[in-house]
Amino acid sequence: MAAPATLEDAAVVLHLLIEVAPDRRADFLAFCRRAFPVYESVGGLRMALYEDAADPNKFDEAGYYASMDDYRRSEAALESDPAQAALIREWRALLKGPPQVRVFVRR
Numbered sequence: 001m002a003a004p005a006t007l008e009d010a011a012v013v014l015h016l017l018i019e020v021a022p023d024r025r026a027d028f029l030a031f032c033r034r035a036f037p038v039y040e041s042v043g044g045l046r047m048a049l050y051e052d053a054a055d056p057n058k059f060d061e062a063g064y065y066a067s068m069d070d071y072r073r074s075e076a077a078l079e080s081d082p083a084q085a086a087l088i089r090e091w092r093a094l095l096k097g098p099p100q101v102r103v104f105v106r107r
Contacts, residue, residue: 001043004066010046010106012071014063017100022057028094032061035087039063042077042084044070057096068105 004010020028029049036047044066052058065071078084 001070002066003040003044003046004064007064009066010064011067012063012065012106013104014065014071015100015102015104016061016063017058017102018061019055019058019096020094021096024094024096025057028059031087031090031094035091038083038087039074042070042074042081045074071103 032047032049036049039045039047046064048062048064050060050062052060063071063074065074078088
């Protein structure tokens with residue numbers, strides 16, 4: 001359940017392409033600083049936040065998982081763990097619209 005040490009160690013990569021309203025940007029950044037360690041506490045996951053170079057209100061929240069089992073365990077925790085479920089509700093309230101979700105697996 002160790003997080004991937006390098007990008008090459010990630011078997012699964014999750015991309016959440018999102019947009020926040022300009023007046024919620026600071027709230028969103030503070031949220032990520034607080035939430036990422038909670039998400040990572042499940043194990044096997046490292047989170048990263050990337051800002052769109054052309055639009056400072058668009059982001060890619062990337063999750064790098066050591067294995068598909070780690071990805072599945074993390075996804076299940078979003079619903080089964082009350083702390084993570086609360087974070088997801090808070091996250092959704094910060095978004096300007098629904099996220100674009102992409103999951104990639106190493107082949």
